[in-house]
Every structure is written in structure tokens, then in C-alpha cells.
Amino acid sequence: MKLKNLLIIFFLFFNFNINANQSINENEIHKNLRCLVCQGQSIADSNSDFAITLKMVVSDLIKQGKSEEEIYNFLSDKYGDWILYKPKFNFGNFLLWGIPYLALLIGAIIIVFFIRKQSKKA
Amino acid sequence: MQKIIKSSIALLFIFIIGVFFVSLNKNPSYDTKNLTGKEIINIKLESFENNEFFTNKDFSDNKYTLINFWASWCAPCRIEHPNLMELSKEQNIKILGINFKDRKANALKFLEDLGNPYDYLVKDVNGKQSVNFGIYGIPESILLNNKFVVIKKFIGPLNMDDLENIKRIIRVL
Helix, strand or coil: CHHHHHHHHHHHHHHHHHHHHHCCCHHHHHHCEECCCCCCCECCCCCCHHHHHHHHHHHHHHHCCCCHHHHHHHHHHHHCHHHECCCCCCHHHHHHHHHHHHHHHHHHHHHHHHHHHHHHHC | CHHHHHHHHHHHHHHHHHHHHHHHCCCCCCCCCCCCCCECCCCEEEECCCCCEEEHHHHCCCCEEEEEEECCCCHHHHHHHHHHHHHCCCCCEEEEEEEECCCHHHHHHHHHHHCCCCCEEEEECCCHHHHCCCCCCCCEEEEEECCCEEEEEEECCCCHHHHHHHHHHHHCC
């Protein structure tokens, strides 16, 4: 009986997690959208007219079955990439994405160089 | 190896200076003025008078269409209105007025007092349609060609310079 109950709980939890992954988290989308008429706020944090309208539009797009990426593409097409807090990877901002990795690589090379130099001295 | 490190540091320094230079010379306030050249599809706007809808097809015969977002409660809309009246006399352009989050009686009073420059009048009661045009405040105006491509965006009230600019564009055919 205990095992049966445990199995039910396990499958319910597992099923819930699968559904959670499949559905779109509307609030997460709101957090990634900049309120263009506010001072450094996302539309999730704002009650401005613009933020309220954008929330309604996001809700409509979700009801239409649009994916998170499609919603971001639609809005960045209308307002530019500035509306997204997490910028998309494209030609215009490849440096933004690439520089941290490049800096990490250069740092690693410098460290390796100094370690080698120190070991030669020793 | 030391040479490489020195030149890397020098390059990094130049890069940082470059980033500062570009950033400090940039306008810190963002607007969508530069978002031109994009086609506006799926236009579906409810008529101001009745429950009929205007779509892209209704504007396809226009050489140029100026979409103007306005409301009776918007003070700068009153300032730009004489310029819209002036523009409505032009042959090559039709003006589509989108009444934004407004009361019908107030909007009608506004047009009665200041004149009606609009060839088409539609309403956007909750503002959702404005997102399809990339609007984030009013007044804003968008100049479209007959292929619904955005030629120019005007954020804020249309002034005399904007009016002359539009006239210059639409008179070259």
C-alpha cells in the first residue's frame, strides 16, 4: 500500500513537472521585457499604461499558441532589441556575447604562461 | 610571449576607450525613430463609427498613408493637429487616425472643435493594436508607402519641420 501511494505521488509530481516545462511562464516573459516608458523597470515591475498593454498583448499571443521565442521576435520586431533584457545573439551584438568567453580564454593563456614561467625558474 | 601579452593589454585598453567613446556620444534616451524599413502586416483596426474593420487591403490604393495615434486627453495632440489639417490638403497622402484609449464623445468633440484631418478613423480602445505598430506613447505618427513599409516614424507631436519633411517625401513620385 505504501509503495502504491509513493508511486502515485511520484507520477503526479513527474507529470506536474512535465506540464510545467511545456507551459509558458507568462511572468518570466514579463520580467524579460523592458518597460520603455519607465526608469529601468521590466513590465513585470511596472503598472504603467504601456506595461499593462504589453501584458495584455503577451497574454493574447500565448493564447494564440505562440512560443516564448515567437513572442520575443514579434516584440523586438516592433520595438527593437532594446525591449528585451536578454539580448538576442545576432551580428550587431556578437561582441557582447563573445567577449566574456574571449576574456576567459586570454586570462587562461596568461595564467598558463605565468605558471610555466614560474616552473622554469624553479 | 610577453610581446603578445603587452599588445593584448594595449588592444584591450583601446577597446575599452572605444566603448566609452561610443557610449558617451550616444543618445541615452531610447526611441523607435530608427525602426524604419519594416513592413506592417496584419492590420486589423475597428472603425470609429461602427463595428467594421479596416485591413491592409483598405489602404493598398494609397500612395502614402500617415498613421496618426491621437486622443482627446492628449495635450500634445492638440498642438500637432493644425499640422495634420495642413497635411490633409495634400493629394498623395491619406491620413489614418487611430483614436487611442479614448471616450467616443470626447473624441468627437475634439474633432468638432479642431477639425477632422482623417480620411479613415479607427479606434484602439485598450491600446493593444498600437503594439502592432510599435507605439509606446502618443502622439506618434508613422508614414507608410503603398507596400506598408515604414518610411518614417515621428515620436511626439508633428512639428513644422516634420510637416515639410513629409511633404518633400510624398511629392517625389
